[in-house]
Amino acid sequence: MATSQSVVGEEQQDNKLKLYSYWRSSCSFRVRIALNLKGLKYEYKPVNLLKGEQSNPEFLKLNPVGCVPVLVDGPAVIFDSFAIIMYLEDKYPNHPLLPRDINQRAINFQATSIVFSAIQPLHNLGILNYVGEKGGPDAKIPWVQSVIRKGFTALEKLLKEHAGRYATGDEVFLADIFLAPQLHAAYNRFNIQMDEFPILARLHVTYYEIPAFREALPENQPDAAR
Template sequence: MASVAQENPGISPTSARLKLYSFWRSTCSWRVRIALNLKGLPYDYKAVNFGKGEHLSEEFTKLSPLRFVPALVHGDVIVADSLAILLYLEDKFPEHPLLPDDLHLKAISLQAATLVGSNIQPFQNGGLLILIEEKFGPEEHLAWPKHFIEKGFTALEKLLKDVAGKYSVGDQLTLADIFLAPQVYNARRFNVDMSKFPTLNRINQELAELPEFQAALPERQPDAKA
């Protein structure tokens, strides 16, 4: 597994160095990279090469029993699953909070995050799409994720349109934004017309201008394909 350090000058490292096991195009890993950038936390990037089957290794299975990325190692603490990692980071490193103090907005941010994480992203999982294509044909490979992305984005648009400010819930960056940006990227991969979702599209345009989001882009990761 390849490794590279991600540094943020001016931020003192924690006593235990954070290690992120990631795959460049994984939207789940992408969420964690954004959060680490927003919190200004230096970390070691541990690339997991799925093409070479590194996710199936005994070493990685000990970190992530489902053999999915991301996995975060912080000293003796091991956390797999992006939402669990993000909540761990939020509690462990409360500076630059990613959840609002307002309980209503906090609930909406968490609802938006779980809507994407539980009701959209699983239906575009690479392994699932391969299985669908094998059983139902190549046309379903695109139709399946597009259907669930549009269904989920319709709900997310309704959820956020009355609470959005510059970002998803007001003017503070939250977990809702961290989950939104990678999912819009994948929506475009599956030919979803983002003009149907004006609130989400506008928010994503704001997020795309932020250096912390830009640094987390798949093509900027050390294991990105040429």
């Protein structure tokens, strides 16, 4: 007789999750981490943002906003990284991404909000193109650096009394899933000097020790630029 675990595995294999992703998208990076932490297998569906594939009519049927990531789980189609991760948290409770303690949960939501509302949207592809058009190509990096430094300053203050091995204690939670891609971008794309952000700098190193994070790295995706 098949065990309940093997039955679940067979069902998941028959109804494989699909993730529409772009290798360098930090929003997609977040979802890849969440999927890996929960041990969920998925089919990777690349969407090349630089070629404008997010504006193809077929893709817009999945996400009328025209951006990645998009998760397809059988009949369910979810876009927006936060919505996807909360969906995964509700449907696949293995390895919970939120702590039970309500105060610790609130800190996770606050850190997450700083990343997805005060940092990342202000340096996405559309904004950078607009900054380049108005201020010239040389205006892009100073703009991004100012946005990231402001957000990182807030995060450093928020996490000062709450960080343990990870952002909000000694377990990986939602805040870490959002912080890791933002830190990776700051280091590898935008040349942010991290001396003034010791907590975030330490977390950045720690995240590379976690297999679920390493496997989700942009450079490890099938559509990564080689």
